[in-house]
Amino acid sequence: MARYTGPKTRIARKFGEPIFGEDKVLAKKNYAPGQHGQNRRRKTSEYGTQLREKQKAKYTYGVLEKYFRNLFDKAARTKGITGEVLLQLLESRLDNVVFRLGIAPTRAAARQLVLHRHITVNGQVVNIASYHVKPGDVVGVRERSKSLEVIADALAGFNHSKYPWIEWDESSKSGKLLHVPAREDIPENIKEQLIVELYSK
Structure with missing residues (x-):
């Protein structure tokens, strides 16, 4: 693409x-x-x-x-x-959600992680950056990709509480889209x- x-x-x-x-x-x-x-x-x-x-x-x-x-x-x-x-x-695109979760430092890096099959949605690998994430969907890092340095560096010190529409689970390295963000919450x-x-x- x-x-x-x-x-x-x-x-x-x-x-x-x-x-x-x-x-x-x-x-x-x-x-x-x-x-x-x-x-x-x-x-x-x-x-x-x-x-x-x-x-x-x-x-x-x-x-x-x-x-x-x-x-x-x-x-x-x-x-x-x-x-x-x-x-x-636009905020519901998979590459953007990966970026918002702090898994990647930029949207371009998030897009690359998605295309290289490092990201899962509800436990299934999804490699389409424009995939529409729906409320309730869980976006995470593929098991064998959790040790990647680029992901570890991006997550280090990232403030997961700054986006109220997503919830981060550190133990599973995954985040859940709670609801569609309100306009005032989009920075x-x-x-x-x-x-x-x-x-x-």
Whole structure:
């Protein structure tokens, strides 16, 4: 499956936020990339602002346009506030849940763990990053993968209480999705209403 593999720091600087995780370069150069990055004063149009928000969401969750559009259409058909439902669907992706559980340091690393068959859902190995995790599902580390250094390093010192919609069991190295997260519990700085306005044109 296709995914973005280009320069991540450049994208983070474009949005002025560490959307791929902590970035030392972003801390030093918190302005847009390129020769005129520091001097850019041009006012962004309404369309430009909406497009920027959509791109930020896509890069944050590591998805491409076609998948994102299909997910938006699904959110629009679902009962509730479309923008909020869209973020909840993105949060329910298996690679994102693995990231939120602290099993991987980034979503990209979580995606790799899923694709390499290190992750189970309800005891069964699942290697589809976009798999939709439902409330009550238990996401864990495959038995023979529990000794992997990358997983041990990620879990060391991770605060599992910061996401109230998931419950972590240290003894089994698994977490349970208790319920779909409310919008106020999702920490991403995304203005989802702008995405709804963009797609509604």
